Amino acid sequence: MNRMEFLKKQLFEGFFTKKDWWGDDLTILDQPDIAEQPMIMRKALAFEKVCQEMPVQVKPQELIVGMATMSSVGFGHTFPQYETEEEAAYFAQYALSRKSVWGHHMPFYPEVLTKGYHCLILEIDYKLAQLGADETMKRNFYQAARRTLTAASEVPRRYISLLNELIEQESDPVRQAELMEIRRVCTRVPEYPANTFQEALQSVWFVHMLLHSTLTYTPLGRFDQYLYPFYANDIQAGRISKDDAKELIGSFLIKFNERTQFLRAHMENHMSQGDWSQGGDPNVAQTRFDLSNQEEYNYGQSANHWLQSAAVGGVDADGNDATNDLSFFIIEMINELELLSPIISARVHKNSPEAFLSFISQELCQGGAQPVLFNDDIIINGLVERLGIPLADARDYASDGCWEVLIPGKTEYNYGHIEVLKCMEAMMNNGKSLVNGTQVGLDVGDLSDKLPTFEDFYKAYMHQLRHAIDTALTNRMQYYDKVQEIAPEPFLSSMVLDCLEKGHDLTDKGSRYFVYSVFVTGAAYLIDSLCAFKKLVYDDRVITLAEAFNAVKTNWAGQEELRQTCLNELPKYGNDNDEADAILKRFFDDFCDYVEEWNRKIDWIYVGAGVATFENYPRFGHQVGASFDGRTSQEAFSSNFSPAVGRDTEGPTAVLLSTAKLDLSRLNSGCPIDLRVSFDKEKPEENRDIMLGFIKSFIELGNSMTITRVDLATLKKAQMEPEKYVSLRVLLGGMTAYFVQLSKVQQDEYMRRTEHRF
């Protein structure tokens, strides 16, 4: 068994071992006079406690070391308490707590690698020396940031102590030499600039591991780009071979997966009220990242997810292709090891090397759903033309937690969902949800006899939509500065441009860019619903608007025939149907126009636009009543920008062509189409070439796309005999997941997806 096989086996066995959650009962409030300290310093002290006390472990055969503490998107995090009970109660009013850390945005790794903590500390000292006496906020920030960097340097030292013991005990001279090299690496990074490829990988991992052990789920950015100089140096100097590099990459990538838990019984729930909150009015939907519905949804969606995405390939700052050896190796190792994380986004464009496109095609044909595809030509254009991001930075875009587009290391990022079917509910039902009666929009009274034409109908709908966008953005703006009061991020801020320069925490407008994306959620069902109203109520006058509203409000009671008519006889988005796509285009033009209006209104934040459910498409559907496209109450949505489940009957070319009727550069935060495909024949080269042709067409037509190769028969077998399909990966909507680890509900939902036969 070679090292990769060994590490893979060790990893997968670990999936079935209960992992201990560490640190939830810790506090720093027992330290003297702690409550006198500013909150940001208390956060730094709590961070320091984690650095000093978190468990350390080195596993057999691994080349990159460091264990993150246990946590999960779906099951929460742990972190020492640093706020008093009174403070906690105060911030709870704004749906905030010390765990209200949004993650998603990442350090500027190119600089972390070339400067190291040490140099950042020197910069801070320089800045501190220049501060005026009254610049308390800045001083607090710098001192807290300095404290975290110093504390973070302790972590490698603790590993060195452990390694000293292991080296002494090790009987195998080969492994002993490896451990000594790892120990040497730990003396260098991340405190000092990395020199070798192994140092660079270890440096990134230590930083990442620590962020993830201290509440902040960060992605990785373009790691093939910032790691490349170190790889190239080593290769040129003859220090490592390409195979050595792959081993190092494999060992590195495995680290991102060690927190995975397969068994529900092994999962501890540490979710609390403030988790994922951006702060705001607790009554506003966008305030909370709501994971409150049935646990099996939650478990399937996000139990083994930490927003660890990364990008490879794409163009450089000058617009030239920047695909390199690492772009290939990373994807190769992810798939060879059958890993979920990081979720790799491959950036492609019209000048991507044929070899890279062909390689991606081949990998996607083998299943596993990695990589996700992003079209540089559309997205960069959108970032520059629509958002006004400078070209060189736009060309450096990467994916954040799942796939949202951002400028890595320079951005404070978050988003809100605009649940477009809730706007429809509000319109039909006096502003109230059909599921639970809560307020989901404006109450404008009974409209059922007040909208004589489709134009009137559409206007009334857009009124609700604009209200939803206004609510999300107003809420965000109003409470933007609240988070820093309880959950500042001095460690991350010290590594995000331009926080140190400005002397501001990331949560205090320290970064170069602030982006808030509004994501259309439930898009396919809205478009199909608008089509249905237009056709049946206004064009063909088959039924009245009151009757249509009534059918939806009663969840089609006694109206199965009408529902079937809506399902079977009307135009649907995703089929290159001009009638449906005209409504699609109209809606998104209007949506994007309004987002741009907001962009003009506020100058300090960029408002991005996209289409997203992420992996939460069952939950979003679960919170919405029936819709006039034929969907029943609480039925799951399709993921992201995918056509409604099972309604894309004209094949994948028609899906792409439907979306291409929009100017997709306007959806500059991303709008993935998620395709499930199968192959009729086992002819690897032919299959690859078809995939290649499809991907090249995507580069002309699309914005972002995921492709999971798995057929229904395999999924059924996996459901029956999960032990034989442990490593079967599917892409849900943001993250990849091991299919057999999903709950039955989630599995069944996944299996309903259209299977496009390649």
Added chain:
Amino acid sequence: MTDMHNTLINNESVPSQSMDSLTGIIFDISRFSVNDGPGIRTLVFLKGCPLRCPWCANPESQNPRPQLGFYKDKCSLCMKCVNVCPIGEYFFENHEIDWENCQQCQSCVSACKYGARVTIGKTMTVSEVVDVVRRDMVFYRNSGGGMTISGGEAAMQAEFTERIFKACQALGIHTALETCGFAPEEKFESIAKWVNMLLYDLKHMDSEIHRKFTGAGNELILKNIVNASRIVDDVIIRFPMIPGFNADPENIEAMGKFISEKLVHVRQVDILPYHSHGASKIERIGGQYQYDPDLSVEPEKIEQARQILKSFGLKVSVGG
């Protein structure tokens, strides 16, 4: 709107210059097909076939007229069809269609909201067909694909077929024809001129056996392929390998000899082993499957056939 987007609209999605209103009967247009010709293709299935092969995989394509199809699993027994059907009582009582007496009026299709009753076959003009085909231009260009006319038998609607091919070639779309070859010589030849790739079925070299199973002898079929292989410079011979009919080594031997001696431009021979997919389809149109659905070709037999054909210097592929 991006530049690229504009280019696409300008060059590839403009409406046809001239309308061709000649009509034909189509039974399906299938986009993103990858099994009948190179690359990503759109398949246009024409309705109507002169042969009656009992193993036919698309039995709903045989009849040249539109006909009723019934998807029993989608039927909710709402009985809306009964009210509009001249012989609706039978369905009301038996929950089955009285196929023998069905007048093919298609009234029930619009009454059915569940998609259980459909009309198989629709009339389309040449322009309408081409307008669907051209939508996937980007994909053809990037994958070396194009369009394929299949059937049924396209040559039964020879002029319609020819004009679709002509229009597609004018747009730079690669054209392929999938055919059984049973058509008058001059008609077949006039179509073949517009074909970039020919996918040609050869079933049996013995005319009597051919007639016994398919309803027609093979003389015309052999004649047409000899001519066509001189006109079309890319030919794939397709051999549906049917146990109990043509799977014997003697026939395959004779076929190999014929292909290698009489034909030119043959890129390869595809062996298509028998499957009974037609069985479930034929029930939907009230027919009965006329071949044994449980038969299958043993892998050794396929390998043997492959070896025989290879011995004539032919490139052989299994499964097309």
